Amino acid sequence: MKVGKETRKSFYTLTSLEEVFQELSKINIERRVETIGINEAYGRVLAEDFFSPINVPHFRRAAKDGYAVKASDTFGAEEDEPKTLKLLGEIRAGEKDSQPVEKGGCIKIATGALVPEGADAVVMVEYTEEEENMVRVYRPVSPEENIIKIGRDIKEKQKILSKGTVLNIQDLGVLSATGATEVKVYSKPRVTVASTGDEIVSPGAELEPGKIYDINSITITQAVKQSGGEPIYRGVIPDDKDELIRAIKYALETADIAIFSGGTSKGPGDTVPTALREVSRPDFLIHGVSIKPGKPTAIAAYNGKPVFMLPGYPTSALMVYYTIVDPHIRRWAGLPPKSRPQVKAITGRRIYPERGRVNFQAVQLKREGEELMAYPVPTGSEAITTLASSQGYIEIKPEIQFIEEGEEVVVYLWS
Amino acid sequence: MKVGKETRKSFYTLTSLEEVFQELSKINIERRVETIGINEAYGRVLAEDFFSPINVPHFRRAAKDGYAVKASDTFGAEEDEPKTLKLLGEIRAGEKDSQPVEKGGCIKIATGALVPEGADAVVMVEYTEEEENMVRVYRPVSPEENIIKIGRDIKEKQKILSKGTVLNIQDLGVLSATGATEVKVYSKPRVTVASTGDEIVSPGAELEPGKIYDINSITITQAVKQSGGEPIYRGVIPDDKDELIRAIKYALETADIAIFSGGTSKGPGDTVPTALREVSRPDFLIHGVSIKPGKPTAIAAYNGKPVFMLPGYPTSALMVYYTIVDPHIRRWAGLPPKSRPQVKAITGRRIYPERGRVNFQAVQLKREGEELMAYPVPTGSEAITTLASSQGYIEIKPEIQFIEEGEEVVVYLWS
Numbered sequence: 093m094k095v096g097k098e099t100r101k102s103f104y105t106l107t108s109l110e111e112v113f114q115e116l117s118k119i120n121i122e123r124r125v126e127t128i129g130i131n132e133a134y135g136r137v138l139a140e141d142f143f144s145p146i147n148v149p150h151f152r153r154a155a156k157d158g159y160a161v162k163a164s165d166t167f168g169a170e171e172d173e174p175k176t177l178k179l180l181g182e183i184r185a186g187e188k189d190s191q192p193v194e195k196g197g198c199i200k201i202a203t204g205a206l207v208p209e210g211a212d213a214v215v216m217v218e219y220t221e222e223e224e225n226m227v228r229v230y231r232p233v234s235p236e237e238n239i240i241k242i243g244r245d246i247k248e249k250q251k252i253l254s255k256g257t258v259l260n261i262q263d264l265g266v267l268s269a270t271g272a273t274e275v276k277v278y279s280k281p282r283v284t285v286a287s288t289g290d291e292i293v294s295p296g297a298e299l300e301p302g303k304i305y306d307i308n309s310i311t312i313t314q315a316v317k318q319s320g321g322e323p324i325y326r327g328v329i330p331d332d333k334d335e336l337i338r339a340i341k342y343a344l345e346t347a348d349i350a351i352f353s354g355g356t357s358k359g360p361g362d363t364v365p366t367a368l369r370e371v372s373r374p375d376f377l378i379h380g381v382s383i384k385p386g387k388p389t390a391i392a393a394y395n396g397k398p399v400f401m402l403p404g405y406p407t408s409a410l411m412v413y414y415t416i417v418d419p420h421i422r423r424w425a426g427l428p429p430k431s432r433p434q435v436k437a438i439t440g441r442r443i444y445p446e447r448g449r450v451n452f453q454a455v456q457l458k459r460e461g462e463e464l465m466a467y468p469v470p471t472g473s474e475a476i477t478t479l480a481s482s483q484g485y486i487e488i489k490p491e492i493q494f495i496e497e498g499e500e501v502v503v504y505l506w507s
Numbered sequence: 508m509k510v511g512k513e514t515r516k517s518f519y520t521l522t523s524l525e526e527v528f529q530e531l532s533k534i535n536i537e538r539r540v541e542t543i544g545i546n547e548a549y550g551r552v553l554a555e556d557f558f559s560p561i562n563v564p565h566f567r568r569a570a571k572d573g574y575a576v577k578a579s580d581t582f583g584a585e586e587d588e589p590k591t592l593k594l595l596g597e598i599r600a601g602e603k604d605s606q607p608v609e610k611g612g613c614i615k616i617a618t619g620a621l622v623p624e625g626a627d628a629v630v631m632v633e634y635t636e637e638e639e640n641m642v643r644v645y646r647p648v649s650p651e652e653n654i655i656k657i658g659r660d661i662k663e664k665q666k667i668l669s670k671g672t673v674l675n676i677q678d679l680g681v682l683s684a685t686g687a688t689e690v691k692v693y694s695k696p697r698v699t700v701a702s703t704g705d706e707i708v709s710p711g712a713e714l715e716p717g718k719i720y721d722i723n724s725i726t727i728t729q730a731v732k733q734s735g736g737e738p739i740y741r742g743v744i745p746d747d748k749d750e751l752i753r754a755i756k757y758a759l760e761t762a763d764i765a766i767f768s769g770g771t772s773k774g775p776g777d778t779v780p781t782a783l784r785e786v787s788r789p790d791f792l793i794h795g796v797s798i799k800p801g802k803p804t805a806i807a808a809y810n811g812k813p814v815f816m817l818p819g820y821p822t823s824a825l826m827v828y829y830t831i832v833d834p835h836i837r838r839w840a841g842l843p844p845k846s847r848p849q850v851k852a853i854t855g856r857r858i859y860p861e862r863g864r865v866n867f868q869a870v871q872l873k874r875e876g877e878e879l880m881a882y883p884v885p886t887g888s889e890a891i892t893t894l895a896s897s898q899g900y901i902e903i904k905p906e907i908q909f910i911e912e913g914e915e916v917v918v919y920l921w922s
Contacts, residue, residue: 130710131740134729148891151716185746186705188717204706206717245890252895260922261733262894265726265821269719269891273711290601291619295545296688301566302603302621304684311680314549318676325546331600406680475660476563476684479677480667507675 106382109450112391112416115376119398121348121424124279130267133259136277137320137426142253144270147243152207155238159198159220159227160211166232174221174228183208198227207239214238246270258427278426282347283316285309286326286339288354289404294328307406307476308353312413319418320425321349336367344371344397348424351417353402353409354388364401368392371399382490384449386412407478411452411485414504433505434484437466443495445488454482455503466503482506521797524865527806527831530791534813536763536839539694545682548674551692552735552841557668559685562658567622570653574613574635574642575626581647589636589643598623613642622654629653661685673842693841695737697762700727701754703744703769704819722821722891723768727828734833735840736764751782759786759812763839766832768817768824769803779816783807786814797905799864801827822893826867826900829919848920850899852881858910860903869897870918881918897921 125139154160161177169175177198183190185204192209193199199208200222207214212235219231246252252266253259259267259275267275287306295305306328313323324347329339336352343350354364365379368390375393383389385408390401400417402409414432422430437457445451455466469482484505488495495501540554569575576592584590592613598605600619607624608614614623615637622629627650634646661667667681668674674682674690682690702721710720721743728738739762744754751767758765769779780794783805790808798804800823805816815832817824829847837845852872860866870881884897899920903910910916 130725131728134732146714149719150714183717184705186707186717188715204704204719245892261726261729261825262897262921264729265722265825266891266895268710268722268725269821271710271712271714271720289619290599292601295683295686297686299561299565299686300603302598302601304564304619305686307680307683310545310683311676313546314676314679317549406684410676410680476681477660480681482677506677 106380106387106449107378108382109415112378112381115378115393116391116398116416116420119375119393119396119420119424121281121396123424123426125276126279127274127276130264130272130275133264133267133275133277134261135320136259136275138253138255138257138259139276139278139426141251141255142267142272142275144246144248144250144252145272146246146270147248148246148269149240149244150242152242153240154201154203154205154207154214155240156214156216157203158201158215158217158238159229160193160201160207160214161198161229161233162193162195162211163213163233163235163237165196165198166213166215166229169229169232171230174230175232177227177229179222179225179227198229200227212236212239256426280320280322281349281421281424282324283321283349283351283421284324284326284343284347285313285316285351286329286343286353287404288329288331288336288339288352290331292328308402308404308409311406311410311479312351312353312402315410315413315418316351316421319421320427321421331363333363333367333370336363337371340367340371340399343399344394348397349421350397350399351402351413352400354404364388364390368399368401381412381416382449383412383415384446384451386415386452387449389416391416406476407454407482410479410506411454415452433507434502435464435505436500437464437503439495439497439499439501440465440467442497443468443486443488445492445494447493448490450490451488451492452485453488454478454485456481457483457503466501479506521795521802521864522793523797524830527793527796530793530806530808531813531831531835534790534808534811534835534839536696536811538839538841540691541694542689542691545679545687545690548679548682548690548692549676550735551674551690553668553670553672553674554691554693554841556666556670557682557687557690559661559663559665559667560687561661561685562663563661563684564655564659565657567657568655569616569618569620569622569629570655571629571631572618573616573630573632573653574644575608575616575622575629576613576644576648577608577610577626578628578648578650578652580611580613581628581630581644584644584647586645589645590647592642592644594637594640594642613644615642627651627654671841695735696764696836696839697739698731698736698764698766698836699739699741699758699762700724700731700766701741701744701758701768702819703746703751703754703767705746707743709743723817723819723824726821726825726894727766727768727817730825730828730833731766731836734836735842736836746778748778748782748785751778752786755782755786755814758814759809763812764836765812765814766817766828767815769819779803779805783814783816796827796831797864798827798830799861799866801830801867802864804831806831821891822869822897825894825921826869830867848922850879850918850920851915852879852918854901854910854912854914854916855880855882857912858883858901858903860907860909862908863905865905866903866907867900868903869893869900871896872898872918881916894921 180197182200190208193211213233316323379390454469595612597615605623608626628648636643731738794805869884
């Protein structure tokens with residue numbers, strides 16, 4: 093077969109996924125710290141160990157409704173032979189003032205209330221009988237019985253949460269218990285997101301013939317949020333080397349990470365790698381990754397700041413994002429690695445991957461009788477409906493020739 | 508054993524969890540609709556079917572780099588005997604103007620570009636050779652080859668998303684593809700959250716003896732967010748019947764759902780049910796639920812608006828929230844039922860539940876060799892650390908006498 097002069101040179105050397113991860117693992121984005129209200133802190137990463145400023149409880153607390161007593165005054169009490177104590181007063185939960193309990197006396201107390209001075213136990217109301225100003229106690233209590241000690245739950249200066257904790261609802265509850273209203277967390281890495289391509293226009297704009305609406309901006313910004321990053325949308329960038337260089341430089345000045353997704357208007361062979369080389373001297377530059385889809389993916393870093401150039405097709409861009417970008421943003425955000433939600437399914441059709449690359453095949457899941465079936469989604473990766481009609485994708489190793497119909501596969505779910 | 512006059516009457520009739528769900532299933536909170544930007548629409552529920560306003564693509568799009576031709580002009584082309592066409596011009600992606608393709612001519616075209624008038628196929632660049640103003644075509648193409656038809660991906664007026672869809676990233680991508688910038692979703696149910704109790708103070712305030720910091724406000728507001736509700740924090744309400752009545756009335760006027768969690772200062776027998784009866788005539792009133800913890804839980808509704816009175820202890824409040832409140836807020840928000848994340852584990856100690864009630868036992872999970880072990884958390888439900896030291900809880904049916912050490916149980920995870 094003849095190959096014309098105009099044929100684009102697209103046989104650049106592909107980098108394996110392992111090498112891509114190796115390069116990216118060397119990048120450590122500087123973590124900034126910010127103080128935020130605990131009502132906004134859910135899911136954020138604690139930037140320092142948290143020590144309780146107080147004891148919880150910070151006073152001796154009644155565990156039961158009853159009477160605060162000196163335990164020794166109840167010793168020997170029996171059902172037939174109660175001990176009789178003088179009722180000196182009453183204290184409710186939330187009150188701080190009460191006269192002390194003197195020998196032979198008692199104070200009526202509510203669950204949760206402060207145990208008065210002089211008392212060393214609480215007799216449950218069930219074992220008492222109150223009449224006029226006297227209380228008959230039918231069972232003895234030992235010292236400390238039915239009293240929650242100071243600091244029993246949390247001790248002052250005790251470390252209650254460690255640096256690096258991803259704050260969940262219970263953690264926020266514990267922080268509240270110590271009176272905290274704010275907490276120091278890592279700032280989210282700032283991630284610029286932009287689409288490139290002369291044919292791309294932002295939704296809402298008029299759609300002239302030849303143009304298509306930008307899809308990747310919304311999908312990638314939402315995905316960045318889920319990775320723990322703070323997306324900064326930078327719009328659509330024309331498919332021009334100088335414009336791209338300007339956009340990359342601006343991203344590097346103002347953010348920690350830059351993500352672009354390419355239009356389909358120019359081949360992978362020219363604008364992107366040239367621009368990446370001309371921005372300044374990259375720490376490393378990868379152009380072409382041994383995955384399908386996603387071959388034209390380019391990744392570079394400048395003074396430790398990574399720039400990702402994802403393919404333009406929405407499904408490809410999102411697959412490459414989840415495979416390569418997401419685990420690293422999570423790490424840079426201080427979040428633990430996340431196992432992507434997955435299910436096992438049976439292939440409903442034979443799948444022929446492209447050999448020598450890691451293949452990602454979008455699949456549609458269908459329950460058929462007992463079985464969960466995975467059908468490869470037939471439309472090409474240029475179709476946005478591939479995204480919408482598939483629930484996830486399967487990953488096929490480079491050495492696999494084909495996956496037989498009826499084989500069990502792991503499906504990674506989109507969400 | 509003697510029982511004193513002061514003993515609170517706490518042997519009210521308990522309602523089973525099934526009956527609670529039955530009553531709540533009758534409540535249908537009116538769904539409001541709002542229009543929001545699609546960049547905020549992740550996880551929201553579509554309030555109407557969405558029909559695409561445009562075809563995607565809305566022009567005939569080249570699927571490959573090459574030359575737009577009349578297919579008939581290439582018929583019979585062979586490697587030894589190419590067809591020669593006149594190069595009439597070029598069209599790039601994003602451009603809209605190009606002269607039409609006339610018989611015997613062709614226009615150079617980029618992937619994604621508009622296929623000019625007159626052309627009915629694209630010859631891939633690989634099978635051509637360009638020289639001066641002539642293009643040699645070495646393979647024939649059939650009509651429509653390498654052209655993405657108008658509306659191939661999405662047709663104008665096609666329903667692409669159904670009412671009730673919980674919008675995920677792909678859905679937002681599809682909406683973007685049609686140029687949508689806004690979408691109609693159900694408003695989140697408004698849920699007031701307040702803590703009651705004379706001993707409760709908000710974090711940040713000074714902590715006098717006898718007082719404790721409010722924990723439930725933060726845990727319940729965060730849990731409401733996760734259920735798809737919009738929490739409205741209403742602060743701490745003193746343990747007083749009239750104050751409570753006022754707070755309930757205000758909540759009913761301004762919100763869809765009200766959640767209070769009780770202080771421990773007063774027993775379940777008085778303030779709450781009296782207040783609930785005096786607010787106005789309730790649709791129903793449940794006081795006392797056959798669960799442990801959570802027995803004093805009270806639930807009422809007024810003109811279809813539910814009011815939940817959760818126990819004051821943080822772990823109890825959260826368990827009752829997840830068991831009773833969460834599934835209903837999800838339903839009222841239009842969200843599908845959620846299976847709580849769960850793991851199987853082996854009990855590390857014998858557990859004695861209280862019979863006749865559904866018991867929820869907080870457990871600590873520990874990996875021991877091959878086994879995931881679940882240890883009941885020994886501290887009482889008054890301890891906030893029960894929350895922090897446990898990863899989830901097991902549910903024990905009323906008829907179970909005990910769970911043997913080494914038995915397999917399902918642990919529902921907090922998050």
